[in-house]
Structures are given as structure tokens and as C-alpha cells.
Amino acid sequence: MxxxxxxxxxxxxxxxxxxxxxxxxxxxxxxxxxxxxxxxxxxxxxxxxxxxxxxxxGFIDAHCHTTWFGLGLAEVDVAAARGLDQLYALLEADMATGGAPDEEKTPDQQAGWLMATGFSQTQHGGQFPDIAVLDRITGNRPLFIRHNSGHMAVVNTAALRLAGAESPSFPDPDGGVIVRDATGRPTGLVQETAQQLIQQLILPYTLDGIEAALDRGTRYYASEGITSFTEAGIGGGWIGHSPVELAAYQRAMANGRLHARAQLMPVLDALHPLDGHGADPAGAAGLDLGMYSGFGNDFLSLGPAKVFLDGSLLGETAAVSEAYCSHGHTDNSGNTGYFQADPEALRNRIEAAYAAGWSIAAHAIGDRAVDLALDIITECAEKYAPRTVPNRIEHASITRPEQVARIAAAEIAVTPQASFFADGGDGMTASLGQERLGWAYRAASFLAAGVTVAGSSDRPVADGNVLRGMQAFVDRRTSTGNVFGNPDERLTPLQALAAYTTGAAAATGTSHLKGxxxxxxxxxxxxxxxxxxxxxxxxxxxxxxxxxxxxxxxxxxxxxxxxxxxxxxxxxxxxxxxxxx
Known part of the structure; x- marks a missing residue:
């Protein structure tokens, strides 16, 4: 041979x-x-x-947002701005020049939107942009600034007006908040599902636009040693970009524009009731023709169904059992975050997906959300049997000691992102307080308990460079040099490498192929x-x-x-x- x-x-x-x-x-x-x-x-x-x-x-990023990242490469990048004056200057420069050439603009930019990405209040002393200043810069041009957590965004009055949400009496949507000042006037910050009020004016992106974003994004991945990734949410909700997003991936693969293997998680919102034989599970929900987790080939396949149970730590919207210690940008006295929907409704929808054959990837950051994820997933597994593609808890950011044992016993994989430590570690420390800081973003204790730990970045929410992610698992350093959380959670270099290879392969159900x-x-x-x-x-x-x-x-x-x-x-x-x- x-x-x-x-x-x-x-x-x-x-x-x-x-x-x-x-x-x-x-x-x-x-x-x-x-x-x-x-x-x-x-x-x-x-x-x-x-x-x-x-x-x-090859490195495997088990939880990232590739379309979002690729689109962001063509938008105004404000990630390097330090202080709101620098952020305003970047927006003013784009307004003055008209941005990228028309052939390089995303469809939303071509439609007149000013799109920016990479904002975090942690880079601006905890401050959010002043909507009055944004209005002065942008005038009647609608603005959408993606927060790097993905759980909130900053918009201007023109965008709120287009959405019909400018009035102080406009109600908050279920699972979201239009943040307002003391007079009831919107500040421009929209949290969680409230983002959809604005995004529905932009979505869906075209297949050509998504394909180009995948080309840009996965070329970048290749330069960092990434050979496989899991796209954590397509097809619906506030994280998806088109109801036919899978088709863009297929086109990118066929046209040689997908430069890494992709496992795709459709969001729960993209699934719908399926009718089959009377002997089939009643009330099952999935994709047309009955496809479910594992369908596809070595290069492009379907992973678990993605469901958001709660929000984020930096935004203090993650569902925790004890109130946050800091109040962030509003007076959140007694704030314990919130679920993205009624827990019983979430339970019913998740069970319908599981009954149709789907594995579940539950976004659960706060320990209260982890409880809900554990209860629902274990009940589904007992009723409908385990899945070949593992069930997962995405992030599993705050886990009490007894929860670690439950996760291991249920054979649920977790994806704690070490990439959050550098930029977000100090902010999360302030929000959590010292008493429960040891529960945050576990790694070594997960491994010691027998839990599968998958390396991932949540890019573009955080730095997607795998080598930096591995170092973060090893030293857990924040931007100020402090060790985030419990120092005993640090990994050895071999364990850190395993997270992005064998661990990520196991968590994605592909150990027989890669890792x-x-x-x-x-x-x-x-x-x-x-x-x-x-x-x-x-x-x-x-x-x-x-x-x-x-x-x-x-x-x-x-x-x-x-x-x-x-x-x-x-x-x-x-x-x-x-x-x-």
C-alpha cells in the first residue's frame, strides 16, 4: 500500500x-x-x-457560534475599545465612511443597519453606552451592538422604534427585559429574549451571507488548529440566523467553504410536532422526516437539540439559588436571575424532543438551572433510554458539590469554558462572592468524579484560541492575575489537551472517529x-x-x-x- x-x-x-x-x-x-x-x-x-x-x-471546540463569529468578522468590531469614548469613535468612523465595500457587507448592513460586535461592559468600567449619544451618532439609522455574552444587546432609539418597543408602556417579553431608566425610558439595553424584538427585523440572513460567514469563520479556525466544532444553536430563537441554516452548512460543505467538521445543534424553537404511526411516541417534536441527533456524515452532522434554561453570569440573568452579590447596571437587590420560560413548559418541550430521538444540550449556567437540567434529562433518559450522542449541560458554570455527583451518575457531559476567566473572571467573582466561588467553572473536580469535560470557547462570547484556552485551564488566571475560583480546579497540561481532544470527542459522541x-x-x-x-x-x-x-x-x-x-x-x-x- x-x-x-x-x-x-x-x-x-x-x-x-x-x-x-x-x-x-x-x-x-x-x-x-x-x-x-x-x-x-x-x-x-x-x-x-x-x-x-x-x-x-486536531482541536475540537465543543461549543461555539460559528455563523455569529463569521458574521462578526465583517461587522464593526468594538472588542478592543477601552472606555465608551473609544467605542463611540468606532461607530462614528463607520458612519462617516459607510463601512465595508458593498460587496463585503452582510445583508443586514446592506439594508441600512449599523451592526457592531464584541461589546462587554467589563471593558468600560461596568458602563453601558448612553442611548442619547448613540442616537446622536446614528440618527435614524438602526443600530444593533451584540454583547459578547450573546445574552443581551445594545440598540438605539431608531431600532426600538422600528420594533414598536420605544414606548415606556411596551411590555417585556416572556424570558426577557427591555431595560429602562427611572422614568421608564429604554436605555438601549435589551436582555435575553427581548433581543428578538430587534433581531426579527434583521433575520433571516441569506444563505449566501451565512455561507460566506462560515467560510470566513472556519478559515480562522484552521489557523488555530481547530478541525471540528459544535455549532451551539441554529435555525431559530435569538441564537439562530435562518430557518434554513442547515442548508447554508450543506452548501458551504459542497462548495469547499467549510474548513472544519461541524456538528450542529438545532435550537428547541426549530423543532415542531411530528405525526407518525399511532404506536410512535405521542407528542414527539423534531425536524421534518424525523431526523434526530447523529444524522449526517463524518463532516457534517446533527448534534443534540439546544435549549436555553437561563441567562448569563456577567449579565446576572443566570438562575442561581442565592442572590448575586453585586447589582451590576441596575438595582437588582435580591436578584437570583430567571429561567428563559416557565420550567414546566420547558420540561414538556424537552420531553417532546427527547421522545423523537433527540439528545439534549441544556444551557444551564446558574445552579438553579443545573437542577432543572438534571431533573429533566434524567427523567427523559429513564423514560426513553439513554442516547448515543450524549446529553450535555452547556457551561454548567455554578455547580454545588452534590450536583457534580448527579451529573456523573447521569453520564451527562459538561462544557465549562476556561476562556471566560481572563476577561470575565473578576466580574464573576464580584457577582458570586467568596462563599460559592469554589462552585464556579469546575474542571478538576468534574474529572475526578468521572464527568466528561469538553473543551470549548463559546466563541465569539469569549476568546476562541484553543492554546490560550488550554493555558487558562492550567492557570485559571484573570486579567488582574488572580486565580479564578478554587485553585484546586486547575488542570494539568495533559488534562487540558484532553479536554479539546478526547474529552470533546466523547462529549460529541465521536470518540470512534476522532480525539x-x-x-x-x-x-x-x-x-x-x-x-x-x-x-x-x-x-x-x-x-x-x-x-x-x-x-x-x-x-x-x-x-x-x-x-x-x-x-x-x-x-x-x-x-x-x-x-x-
Missing amino acids: KLDLLLRNADIITMDERRPHATSLGIWQGRVVGLDEDLFGMDAVEVLDLHGATVTP ALTPGKLADFAVLSGSPLAVDDISGLKVLATSVGGTFTHLTPGLQLTDGRPKVLQHVPSDAAGIAP
Whole structure:
């Protein structure tokens, strides 16, 4: 057999306990076929000499928002602004220039909207933009500024007027708040489901617009070693971009514009009642033709159904059992957050999806929401049996000690984002207080209890760079240098790497395909400038190359390795193949 690709002279971290390290790896038809001695005497169409660079399994981001991220790459980015004057200046500059060229604008921009992304009050001393200033800058042009949590947005009066929500007497929607000042006038901040009042004026995005966003976003992923991701919410609600969002993914895949493998979570709002035979589960809800979790192929598939149970910690809308310690931007004395809908209604809708075959991914940040997620998922599993694609609790940010044991017993996977620590850790510390801070964003205690921990970013809510995410799992440092939460929750470098490889593969139900570099698994890998297991700062490493199924989605020759010696990734002529690696 002639290999398609042979990697040699590499430091290969396989994530396989039976053979943790290797120096050569062979690939044929998109799969790993052997390591080291397995390859002796084999020819290869292409040989890549890595000069001692490190190879790891491709990184898996188990919870991100790729369409949102890709759209944001074409919008006004205010993430780097420090102080509201800088934010206002960015908006003024876009108003003055008209923004990007028309051919690069997203459909909402072409329709006249000023779209901005990356805002967080934590970068502005806890302050939110003044709607009077926004109105002065934008005039009658509607404005929508995405908060990086995704759980709130800032808009101007023109946008509120278009939505019919400008009046002080306009009622708050179920599960959301139009924040108002003491006189009842909207401040421009819309929380949770109230965002939909504005978003419904923008949605749906076109298939072409979403496909272009996926192209931009996943090219970026490739540069960071990401080979697979889970899109945490498509098709409806305030997180989806179109009722036919899956079609945009299919088009992107067919047109070579999807540069990483994608697992898609349809939001619960996208599911609807299904009629089948009388013997089928009554009241089941799903997608047309009865598709459910696991449908698809190695490159594009359906994951669990996504349901939002509560809000966010930074916005103090997550459902917690004890009141927040700080009051944020409003007087939230006694505030314990809230559920996105009536708990019994959520229970009924989730059970209808589970009965149709769907796994459940429940967004539950506060411990009160985690209780609800545990109750509903365990009841569904007992009634309808476990699922091949694991049930999950997204974020599981605040978990009491007894909840950890329940999560493990129910075999529910969790996705706690270490990427939140740097920018949001100090703010969350102020909101939670010291007594329950040890419950926040667990990692080591989850693993010790036998819980599957999946590495993820929630990008663009937080930094999506995996190497920085791994370092954050290891040191848990906030922007001020403090250790966030319980120091005992820090992971070892190997555990941090496992979160983004074997752990994420297990949580997405794909351990048989990916997460480790063993014969028969997909040839998804990242080439790094050094070993994350042997450096003091994992975030300082560089991604030299990324491969999906043996095809390079990213290749950057000429970068230095960690020993400081300039080395180039070299393609060896095919006539040099066939020698022992």
C-alpha cells in the first residue's frame, strides 16, 4: 500500500494511553493507518519532515457560534475599545465612511443597519453606552451592538422604534427585559429574549451571507488548529440566523467553504410536532422526516437539540439559588436571575424532543438551572433510554458539590469554558462572592468524579484560541492575575489537551472517529511549534499546520520552534519515501 501522506521526525502526542508518543504517522484515504514501526518500508505520495515539531490530534471546540463569529468578522468590531469614548469613535468612523465595500457587507448592513460586535461592559468600567449619544451618532439609522455574552444587546432609539418597543408602556417579553431608566425610558439595553424584538427585523440572513460567514469563520479556525466544532444553536430563537441554516452548512460543505467538521445543534424553537404511526411516541417534536441527533456524515452532522434554561453570569440573568452579590447596571437587590420560560413548559418541550430521538444540550449556567437540567434529562433518559450522542449541560458554570455527583451518575457531559476567566473572571467573582466561588467553572473536580469535560470557547462570547484556552485551564488566571475560583480546579497540561481532544470527542459522541491519533481514526491533526506538555506557557505556542482528513486547511512554513532554531516544514520529494521513518 502507498500512503497518501507520511509525517516523520515529529513529536506526536497520540492521546492514546497504550501508545502515548510516536515519531511517524501514516495517512491513507483520510485516515490514520499506522505509527512508527507500522510504517516501515511503506512508500508515500508525499512525505512531510517536521524537524521535531509536535503533532497533536486536531482541536475540537465543543461549543461555539460559528455563523455569529463569521458574521462578526465583517461587522464593526468594538472588542478592543477601552472606555465608551473609544467605542463611540468606532461607530462614528463607520458612519462617516459607510463601512465595508458593498460587496463585503452582510445583508443586514446592506439594508441600512449599523451592526457592531464584541461589546462587554467589563471593558468600560461596568458602563453601558448612553442611548442619547448613540442616537446622536446614528440618527435614524438602526443600530444593533451584540454583547459578547450573546445574552443581551445594545440598540438605539431608531431600532426600538422600528420594533414598536420605544414606548415606556411596551411590555417585556416572556424570558426577557427591555431595560429602562427611572422614568421608564429604554436605555438601549435589551436582555435575553427581548433581543428578538430587534433581531426579527434583521433575520433571516441569506444563505449566501451565512455561507460566506462560515467560510470566513472556519478559515480562522484552521489557523488555530481547530478541525471540528459544535455549532451551539441554529435555525431559530435569538441564537439562530435562518430557518434554513442547515442548508447554508450543506452548501458551504459542497462548495469547499467549510474548513472544519461541524456538528450542529438545532435550537428547541426549530423543532415542531411530528405525526407518525399511532404506536410512535405521542407528542414527539423534531425536524421534518424525523431526523434526530447523529444524522449526517463524518463532516457534517446533527448534534443534540439546544435549549436555553437561563441567562448569563456577567449579565446576572443566570438562575442561581442565592442572590448575586453585586447589582451590576441596575438595582437588582435580591436578584437570583430567571429561567428563559416557565420550567414546566420547558420540561414538556424537552420531553417532546427527547421522545423523537433527540439528545439534549441544556444551557444551564446558574445552579438553579443545573437542577432543572438534571431533573429533566434524567427523567427523559429513564423514560426513553439513554442516547448515543450524549446529553450535555452547556457551561454548567455554578455547580454545588452534590450536583457534580448527579451529573456523573447521569453520564451527562459538561462544557465549562476556561476562556471566560481572563476577561470575565473578576466580574464573576464580584457577582458570586467568596462563599460559592469554589462552585464556579469546575474542571478538576468534574474529572475526578468521572464527568466528561469538553473543551470549548463559546466563541465569539469569549476568546476562541484553543492554546490560550488550554493555558487558562492550567492557570485559571484573570486579567488582574488572580486565580479564578478554587485553585484546586486547575488542570494539568495533559488534562487540558484532553479536554479539546478526547474529552470533546466523547462529549460529541465521536470518540470512534476522532480525539486521538490511532489507526482507523480520522487524520485530523495540528502541528505545533512545541509540546503543550513541556512548556511553561501553552498560549505562546504557534500552530504551524492543520489537517482535516489528511488535507491541509492551514500550512505556515518558516516559523520558529520553541528551541529558537529557525526550521521550515519541508515537503520531501516522493522518491525519498519508502525509507524507514
